[in-house]
Amino acid sequence: xxxxxxxxxxxxxxxxxxxxxxxxxxxxxxxxxxxxxxxxxxxxxxxxxxxxxxxxxxxxxxxxxxxxxxxxxxxxxxxxxxxxxxxxxxxxxxxxxxxxxxxxxxxxxxxxxxxxxxxxxxxxxxxxxxxxxxxxxxxxxxxxxxxxxxxxxxxxxxxxxxxxxxxxxxxxxxxxxxxxxxxxxxxxxxxxxxxxxxxxxxxxxxxxxxxxxxxxxxxxxxxxxxxxxxxxxxxxxxxxxxxxxxxxxxxxxxxxxxxxxxxxxxxxxxxxxxxxxxxxxxxxxxxxxxxxxxxxxxxxxxxxxxxxxxxxxxxxxxxxxxxxxxxxxxxxxxxxxxxxxxxxxxxxxxxxxxxxxxxxxxxxxxxxxxxxxxxxxxxxxxxxxxxxxxxxxxxxxxxxxxxxxxxxxxxxxxxxxxxxxxxxxxxxxxxxxxxxxxxxxxxxxxxxxxxxxxxxxxxxxxxxxxxxxxxxxxxxxxxxxxxxxxxxxxxxxxxxxxxxxxxxxxxxxxxxxxxxxxxxxxxxxxxxxxxxxxxxxxxxxxxxxxxxxxxxxxxxxxxxxxxxxxxxxxxxxxxxxxxx
Numbered sequence: 309x310x311x312x313x314x315x316x317x318x319x320x321x322x323x324x325x326x327x328x329x330x331x332x333x334x335x336x337x338x339x340x341x342x343x344x345x346x347x348x349x350x351x352x353x354x355x356x357x358x359x360x361x362x363x364x365x366x367x368x369x370x371x372x373x374x375x376x377x378x379x380x381x382x383x384x385x386x387x388x389x390x391x392x393x394x395x396x397x398x399x400x401x402x403x404x405x406x407x408x409x410x411x412x413x414x415x416x417x418x419x420x421x422x423x424x425x426x427x428x429x430x431x432x433x434x435x436x437x438x439x440x441x442x443x444x445x446x447x448x449x450x451x452x453x454x455x456x457x458x459x460x461x462x463x464x465x466x467x468x469x470x471x472x473x474x475x476x477x478x479x480x481x482x483x484x485x486x487x488x489x490x491x492x493x494x495x496x497x498x499x500x501x502x503x504x505x506x507x508x509x510x511x512x513x514x515x516x517x518x519x520x521x522x523x524x525x526x527x528x529x530x531x532x533x534x535x536x537x538x539x540x541x542x543x544x545x546x547x548x549x550x551x552x553x554x555x556x557x558x559x560x561x562x563x564x565x566x567x568x569x570x571x572x573x574x575x576x577x578x579x580x581x582x583x584x585x586x587x588x589x590x591x592x593x594x595x596x597x598x599x600x601x602x603x604x605x606x607x608x609x610x611x612x613x614x615x616x617x618x619x620x621x622x623x624x625x626x627x628x629x630x631x632x633x634x635x636x637x638x639x640x641x642x643x644x645x646x647x648x649x650x651x652x653x654x655x656x657x658x659x660x661x662x663x664x665x666x667x668x669x670x671x672x673x674x675x676x677x678x679x680x681x682x683x684x685x686x687x688x689x690x691x692x693x694x695x696x697x698x699x700x701x702x703x704x705x706x707x708x709x710x711x712x713x714x715x716x717x718x719x720x721x722x723x724x725x726x727x728x729x730x731x732x733x734x735x736x737x738x739x740x741x742x743x744x745x746x747x748x749x750x751x752x753x754x755x756x757x758x759x760x761x762x763x764x765x766x767x768x769x770x771x772x773x774x775x776x777x778x779x780x781x782x783x784x785x786x787x788x789x790x791x792x793x794x795x796x797x798x799x800x801x802x803x804x805x806x807x808x809x810x811x812x813x814x815x816x817x818x819x820x821x822x823x824x825x826x827x828x829x830x831x832x833x834x835x836x837x838x839x840x841x842x843x844x845x846x847x848x849x850x851x852x853x854x855x856x857x858x859x860x861x862x863x864x865x866x867x868x869x870x871x872x873x874x875x876x877x878x879x880x881x882x883x884x885x886x887x888x
Contacts, residue, residue, distance in 0.1 A: 344602070347383060349469040349532045374411060378467065385405065386409075415470045425503060428504075430443060457473060474513070475511065475513055476510055478499070484854075487529045494789060495857060516542075536632035539668055576594075579592060581706055626655045630657045638779055643719075670696055673695040676692040732790070734758070751801035788858045795869070798810035814865050821835065821841070824841030831859055833853070
């Protein structure tokens with residue numbers, strides 16, 4: 309046997325053994341923060357070598373490629389490359405290796421939505437003729453975003469980074485060719501408003517399968533996302549589905565998996581927080597990984613080299629935790645440096661107790677208590693009721709700031725609230741995580757808080773923050789789910805003043821989105837708060853269109869805001885209406 313052949317055979321055996329160990333460790337840690345075990349798509353020398361060679365403009369491109377061969381062969385071929393180049397291949401050699409072992413393949417096929425209808429009932433409730441046609445167009449966009457994973461992925465899942473699921477789903481759009489966790493909540497809300505419960509249930513079932521297989525739901529449908537989750541919206545997805553269908557049998561079949569999802573956050577993301585000599589349990593975004601995000605490897609690695617070596621792993625963990633939050637990135641997660649510099653190098657995501665995460669978990673506990681009560685599981689219901697009560701006390705005592713008139717992220721290093729404005733500071737209104745008898749008090753406090761921060765002067769939507777850093781989750785970008793936090797949150801208080809302000813903000817968002825749709829024939833992932841209808845910017849990639857959660861939020865606002873649905877779109881927002 310030739311020496312080269314022997315080497316490849318031995319290398320294959322060694323790599324296979326290493327892969328087995330990694331997979332075994334991942335299985336033993338099932339439900340932990342990092343189940344990203346692939347030595348090709350998640351970590352290791354191959355990933356580092358290719359990503360740092362800058363073969364592709366977008367780092368995500370490489371980790372979305374599929375392999376011609378099984379991973380053992382792919383890795384053995386890489387070892388051959390390294391041996392033949394004395395562990396120092398040049399860019400041309402690396403590009404050749406990639407072209408010989410990987411390829412771009414559309415792993416998704418178009419999916420014919422089984423319950424789509426041309427004229428869903430929601431259209432009848434929209435009086436404005438232009439908005440009604442727009443809603444009809446958005447309903448049609450679902451068909452362009454509907455996908456299913458090819459059977460070949462199921463046959464050889466080890467050759468792909470995409471995680472196989474059985475049912476069709478809605479992708480966000482643009483570069484995002486897989487489903488995402490918290491995006492899908494607003495997608496499902498939109499699907500249900502378009503009378504598509506079967507499609508919505510299929511998407512929920514995909515997430516249920518994720519929890520059953522991995523112990524939690526990853527950020528998105530790729531193996532490299534298995535190192536983190538995203539805001540836990542599965543339980544509210546189920547609640548929305550039950551509102552539309554009252555499918556108690558389905559609830560009974562998945563309740564154990566919902567328990568498992570809730571436990572993942574309780575067991576892996578909570579910390580003890582002391583305030584005023586009392587101890588509370590609250591959640592944060594945190595991960596325990598060992599390197600850069602695979603899909604942004606070059607960006608994270610290059611930035612980390614500016615730090616001392618001992619600070620690099622904590623830096624990677626906080627970068628990944630920020631991605632878990634969905635806010636990737638924002639000065640919201642920065643610790644203040646001695647010189648006041650605002651930079652990703654100052655990121656410290658795990659140091660903050662985020663308002664919206666704890667509000668979501670409080671609502672999740674309430675919903676789980678109701679779910680178990682419906683199923684006759686009295687003790688389980690009482691247990692979740694206590695968890696919800698404990699979260700509520702913690703939200704009231706640690707996060708509410710009466711002087712500011714809002715809930716604030718809490719810095720566990722400084723033991724202080726983070727006083728910067730973010731729409732997430734009003735998330736407990738959205739989740740109704742407050743004493744209902746005090747709804748008018750909280751409603752008017754929040755209206756004053758929003759107006760004190762001049763949110764009523766933005767005609768393109770409520771900005772993610774009021775500080776411009778160049779990051780996409782900062783000023784002047786306005787994101788659809790954050791509009792939902794504010795608008796739906798205010799509306800649900802039933803306070804007259806809050807509802808009036810809610811409808812005003814809702815009307816502005818719809819008109820701004822519609823203006824952009826008329827001008828560009830597209831729905832954007834994010835918008836400019838200061839230029840109505842214009843796409844947002846900043847961050848690590850170009851503006852994306854589609855767009856799943858934007859469509860869902862707009863459809864939700866049509867259902868929520870009576871002023872908007874009967875408004876006059878004949879007069880669109882003009883630039884001179886924005887008084888700066």
